[in-house]
Amino acid sequence: MKHMKTSFAVAALAAILGAGAASAEPVKIGMITTLSGGGAGLGTDVRDGFMLAIEQSGKTDIAVVVADDQQKPDIAVQEADKMVQSEKVDILTGIIFSNIAMAVVPAALQQGKFYLSPNAGPSQLAGKGCDKNYFNVAWQNDNLHEAAGAYANSAGYKKTYILAPNYPAGKDALNGFKRFFKGEVAGEVYTKLGQTDYAAEIAQIKASGADSMFFFLPGGMGIAFTKQYAQAGAEIPLIGPGFSFSQDILGAVGDAALGVRNTAQWSPDLDNEANKAFVESFKAKYGRVPSLYASQGFDTANLILSALAKSGVSDQDAFRAALVAAEFKSTRGDFKFGPNHHPIQDIYVREVVKDGDVITNKIIGVALEDHADAYAAECKM
Amino acid sequence: MSATLFFEQVLNGLQFGMTLFLISAGLTLIFGVMGLINLAHGSLFMAGAFACAAVAKATGSFFAGLAASIAAAAVAGALVERLVIRRLYDRDHLDQVIATFALILIFSEGTRWLFGSFPLYLDVPPVLSGSVPLPGGITYPLYRLAIIGVGLAVAAGLFLLVNRTRLGMRIRAGETDREMIAALGVDIGKLYTIVFALGAGLAGLAGAMIGPIQSVQVGMGEPVLILAFVVIVIGGIGSIGGALAAALLVGLTDTLGRVMLPQAFATFMEPSAANAVGSSIASMLIYILMALVLVVKPTGLFGAKA
Numbered sequence: 001m002k003h004m005k006t007s008f009a010v011a012a013l014a015a016i017l018g019a020g021a022a023s024a025e026p027v028k029i030g031m032i033t034t035l036s037g038g039g040a041g042l043g044t045d046v047r048d049g050f051m052l053a054i055e056q057s058g059k060t061d062i063a064v065v066v067a068d069d070q071q072k073p074d075i076a077v078q079e080a081d082k083m084v085q086s087e088k089v090d091i092l093t094g095i096i097f098s099n100i101a102m103a104v105v106p107a108a109l110q111q112g113k114f115y116l117s118p119n120a121g122p123s124q125l126a127g128k129g130c131d132k133n134y135f136n137v138a139w140q141n142d143n144l145h146e147a148a149g150a151y152a153n154s155a156g157y158k159k160t161y162i163l164a165p166n167y168p169a170g171k172d173a174l175n176g177f178k179r180f181f182k183g184e185v186a187g188e189v190y191t192k193l194g195q196t197d198y199a200a201e202i203a204q205i206k207a208s209g210a211d212s213m214f215f216f217l218p219g220g221m222g223i224a225f226t227k228q229y230a231q232a233g234a235e236i237p238l239i240g241p242g243f244s245f246s247q248d249i250l251g252a253v254g255d256a257a258l259g260v261r262n263t264a265q266w267s268p269d270l271d272n273e274a275n276k277a278f279v280e281s282f283k284a285k286y287g288r289v290p291s292l293y294a295s296q297g298f299d300t301a302n303l304i305l306s307a308l309a310k311s312g313v314s315d316q317d318a319f320r321a322a323l324v325a326a327e328f329k330s331t332r333g334d335f336k337f338g339p340n341h342h343p344i345q346d347i348y349v350r351e352v353v354k355d356g357d358v359i360t361n362k363i364i365g366v367a368l369e370d371h372a373d374a375y376a377a378e379c380k381m
Numbered sequence: 382m383s384a385t386l387f388f389e390q391v392l393n394g395l396q397f398g399m400t401l402f403l404i405s406a407g408l409t410l411i412f413g414v415m416g417l418i419n420l421a422h423g424s425l426f427m428a429g430a431f432a433c434a435a436v437a438k439a440t441g442s443f444f445a446g447l448a449a450s451i452a453a454a455a456v457a458g459a460l461v462e463r464l465v466i467r468r469l470y471d472r473d474h475l476d477q478v479i480a481t482f483a484l485i486l487i488f489s490e491g492t493r494w495l496f497g498s499f500p501l502y503l504d505v506p507p508v509l510s511g512s513v514p515l516p517g518g519i520t521y522p523l524y525r526l527a528i529i530g531v532g533l534a535v536a537a538g539l540f541l542l543v544n545r546t547r548l549g550m551r552i553r554a555g556e557t558d559r560e561m562i563a564a565l566g567v568d569i570g571k572l573y574t575i576v577f578a579l580g581a582g583l584a585g586l587a588g589a590m591i592g593p594i595q596s597v598q599v600g601m602g603e604p605v606l607i608l609a610f611v612v613i614v615i616g617g618i619g620s621i622g623g624a625l626a627a628a629l630l631v632g633l634t635d636t637l638g639r640v641m642l643p644q645a646f647a648t649f650m651e652p653s654a655a656n657a658v659g660s661s662i663a664s665m666l667i668y669i670l671m672a673l674v675l676v677v678k679p680t681g682l683f684g685a686k687a
Contacts, residue, residue, distance in 0.1 A: 036490065038600040040498035166660050188656050189643070192664040194604045196595045197400065199393040199525065200636045207386050220596030223500055228594055231505060231522045233512045252500035252596060 025312035026061040029304065030089035032079045032104065034096045035068035038219055041248040042096045042293045043068070046118045048286055049297030050093070056281065057305050065089060071096075073103035080104045084111055090313040091116065093300055096293075098122040098141060098169055109133050114313065114323075118300040119293060121342065123172065127375030130340045133316070135323055137300040139265055140342050140373035141169060142176030144241035147263035147347035147367035148214055149180030152239055154367075155261070158183040161210040161236070163201060165217060166190035173216035173241065179374065186210035191217075198225045202232045214239045223252050230256035237261070242361075245352050247291035250359045257352045257359060265343070266295045266332050267350045267363045274329035289360055295331045302328040340379035344372045389519045390640050391633065396525045398632025399532035400591060405609040405616075405624050406535055407583030413619020414556045414576050417466060418474050420481040422584055422609060423602025424488035429454040429585025430592035430601060431492055434503040443506035443593070450589035451582045458581020462574050470573075485603070493599050500598035528590055535583065539621045552576060556619060611667055615674045617684025626682055631667050638666040 031050065034043035047066060054062055065087050069076035076095065083089045091114045095101045101120035108115050109131045117125075121140040125131070152160055160183055164170035170190060178185065186208045189201055205213055213236045217225050222244040229238065242264025245257055268279050268289055278298055282290040290298075306328035311318035326335055338344045347368045350361035408422045432453035437446035461484065469477045504510075505524045512520040543549040551572055554562040563569040588602075595601065612631055616623030643659030650658065674682060 035498070036493065036599075038598060040493065040599065041500070044498045166657065166664065171657075188653060190656055190660040191639075192660070196601075196604065197397050199396065200390055200640050203386060203389050203393060204640060207383070220500060220598050220601065223596035223598075224594065227504070231510070231524060231594065233520065233522070248499055249596075252502050252598070254502050254504050256504075 025314065026063070027091070027308060027313055028063045028065065028087065028089045030080075030083035030087060030092045031064055031066045031094035032069050032076055032083070032092065033066070033094035034071045034100075035066075037071040039071045039096055041219075042119065042291075043094070045248055045291045045293035046094060046096065046297035046300075049282065049290060049294035049299075050118065050301040051297075052278075052282060052285060053298045053301035053305065057301075059305070059308075062305075062308070066094075069095070069100055071100070073100050076100045076104050077107070080108055084108065084113060090114065091304060093118055093304075095120050101125070105134065106131075112316075114316075114319070116300050116304065116323075118296045121373075123373075123375050126340050126342050126373050127378035128380075130379035130381055132320060132341075132381050135303075135337065135341045136343065137303055138296045138343070139345075139347075140375065141172050142179070143347060143371060143373060144243070144263050144265070145173045145176030145216060146180045146374075147349075147371065148239050148241055149177040151261065151263055151349050151365075151367040152177075152212055152214065153180070153182050154365075155212070157212040157239075159186045159210050160184075160212045160214050160239075161186045161189075161205050161208050163189045163191065163205075163213070163215040163217070165193040165195070165221065167193045169218075170216060177214055180368075181214075191221075193221075195221060196224050198228050199232070202229055202234055205236060206232070206234050210236055212237050212239055216241055216244065218243050219249070223249050226253045226260075227256050239263075242266075242292050242350065245350070245361065246293065247289050247360060248293065250352065250361075254359065255354075258354060260352045261364070262350050262352070262361070263347055263367050264292055264350055264361070265345050265347050266292055267348055267361045269360075269362050270332065270348070272331075272333045275331040275333070278331045289358060299328075299330050299332065299335070302330070338372045338376050339381070340373070340376045341381075342373050342376065344370050347371050385518055388517055389521070390636060392515075392519070392521060394633035394636035395629060396529055396632070397636050398629035399529045400587075401608055401612050401632055402532050402625050402628035403528070403535060403587040403590060404584070404605050405612040405628060406539060406621065407580035407587070408609045409613040409616065409619055409621065409624045410539070410583070411577055411580040412613060414552050415466075415470070415573055417469065418477045418481065419466075419580075420478060420606065421461065421484035421488060422580075423606035424485050425454045425458055425581045425584035425602075426588040426591075426605055427492060427599070427602040428457050428488065429588025430503065430597045431496060431501065431588075432585065433589035433592055434501040434597045435496070437503060438501075443504075446503075447586070447589045450585045452585075454585020454588070455578040455582035458584075459574055459578040461581075462577035466577060467570070467573075488602075489599050496599075498599070500596050503592040503597045505593045524593065528594075531586075531590055535586070536621065536625050543621065548575070608667075611671050613681075615671050615681055617678075617681030620681070620683040623681060623683030631670065634670050635663075635667050638663040642666075 067079040092108050093116045096119045098120040105115050114133045117136040119138050121136045126140045164173045238260045240262045242262050245262040307322035310322040313319050348363045349365045349367045351364045353362045429450035433446035433450040436449035437443050509524045509527050513523050612627045616627030642663045643656045646655035646659040
């Protein structure tokens with residue numbers, strides 16, 4: 001009893017002292033991300049961006065536990081159980097792939113944990129399945145594809161050939177593109193997930209008479225497609241979401257990617273103080289240019305830090321309100337959440353360029369301003 | 382579809398078939414002679430691609446990388462045979478599967494440890510870049526023609542090696558009765574190391590040839606491995622000619638299926654649904670082909686052993 005009284009007294013004191021005392025409460029963050037297998041580059045970048053922000057904050061009372069989900073939902077579920085039950089983390093984050101997020105996130109939310117997504121943004125969690133303790137700091141999955149559709153309009157394309165892998169995110173991509181694209185679809189192709197040879201598809205594209213080519217092929221599939229497209233001498237201009245031309249794969253694609261227009265909410269040359277400092281410090285620490293994913297990891301950590309400065313996690317309502325306020329310096333410049341805790345943000349058009357001997361992206365325009373997702377209206381929180 | 386486009390797609394199918402043959406030649410050799418299920422074949426393919434990318438980057442020459450990839454994969458293969466595989470010949474196939482699966486994990490994480498998580502750059506050498514005009518008004522990437530050429534050269538080389546040389550004679554004898562040729566004084570242990578290194582070297586060559594048109598990254602060997610098994614099962618385990626025929630058959634089926642099924646479905650379905658259904662069925666096509674072949678000829682097209 002005596003102990004309990006003391007802790008009440010401490011809590012009361014903390015409440016009186018306010019913000020400063022609240023941040024003294026030690027916090028444990030669980031990060032489940034993909035660090036092995038084909039998607040390891042993405043998880044590595046999210047982790048490195050996240051840890052950079054934590055390190056820069058100088059906070060010693062924040063512990064981050066990192067686990068590898070091996071890109072397998074079952075492993076991710078095991079790791080999440082371990083983090084909730086034995087590590088007793090307060091906040092979960094880190095998942096890259098939507099199918100893994102759907103396996104882990106709803107259960108974690110049910111157990112009263114906060115989840116901040118640094119990447120995956122499945123439509124289920126943005127619409128009917130939204131949750132007061134779920135925040136997406138990256139984008140809803142359709143967003144970058146919608147922006148690509150809007151860009152195709154503004155570039156004056158009338159007849160676009162579209163291609164994506166035959167799995168849920170691929171279908172979302174093509175639907176997202178079509179939601180905004182006003183022209184005619186010259187052809188719509190779903191390829192096998194993990195396909196590595198696109199000669200047949202490229203021959204069809206060349207013969208289709210399209211004036212532009214939109215594709216979403218994450219990871220190695222996109223590298224293979226872009227190289228083969230250039231090797232086949234196809235000249236129809238390519239459009240893609242930023243994922244297909246992100247820093248983590250540009251080095252592997254090489255000159256074949258030069259000149260391609262792609263859409264993203266962030267770019268290494270985005271002109272604001274927070275981003276300049278981020279890109280410089282990331283390069284200094286890891287010796288490479290940060291990718292989209294690294295910026296998302298960095299922003300996620302800074303959002304958590306900004307909320308922790310106002311309230312401890314144990315006061316869930318106050319902590320949630322602090323997250324919703326999103327008062328942190330984002331690498332994207334302005335950052336705010338919509339009613340379903342997904343970002344409302346500008347999405348830019350980038351072009352792949354050669355900067356010295358590094359192949360990277362430069363912003364050439366804005367595709368969509370203050371863009372929110374299509375599912376927010378279905379969210380009842 | 383115009384005749385030109387159809388012809389181009391047939392060519393694409395044959396070219397994809399040659400790619401598959403390059404990948405599966407080494408696997409069928411090892412499986413046929415040694416009776417060993419080597420799941421790590423895809424890892425040796427990956428090792429070849431990484432060796433080629435690393436050496437090509439360091440020297441600036443793709444061909445130096447090509448040589449290095451064969452050497453690296455063959456040496457890795459010989460080491461693996463001496464250290465691990467040797468203990469598995471008398472075990473059943475399940476033990477071999479488990480041990481070689483462990484090798485996949487070791488190779489993958491070892492490669493990540495050496496090269497990092499990000500894919501490597503490897504491009505077509507300048508000599509082989511660009512397209513050439515073919516009869517019929519098609520322009521075709523030169524590098525893909527080079528893959529067809531290397532595939533044919535490997536097929537001819539293996540045919541001569543197995544049928545016309547002393548080593549080939551021993552390999553064929555080992556395939557038939559390993560105890561007997563050991564009793565005749567052939568060093569069967571050494572023979573197996575050579576065969577395994579040869580199979581591994583072929584996997585490395587395939588990795589280096591295919592690396593420039595695909596993504597050189599950890600895990601690139603696994604999807605390839607499944608296709609290679611489909612090819613050698615259809616062709617008949619251990620048969621080089623069978624692997625060649627099956628690879629071409631699978632390449633054509635897969636490519637033409639991908640192109641024509643969605644169009645066929647579109648004649649009586651709404652286009653978007655036809656695309657989704659057509660491409661789903663197209664991705665199953667080679668497995669359906671495998672099932673059909675196995676129903677008609679359970680040992681595969683050219684399989685001799687029951």
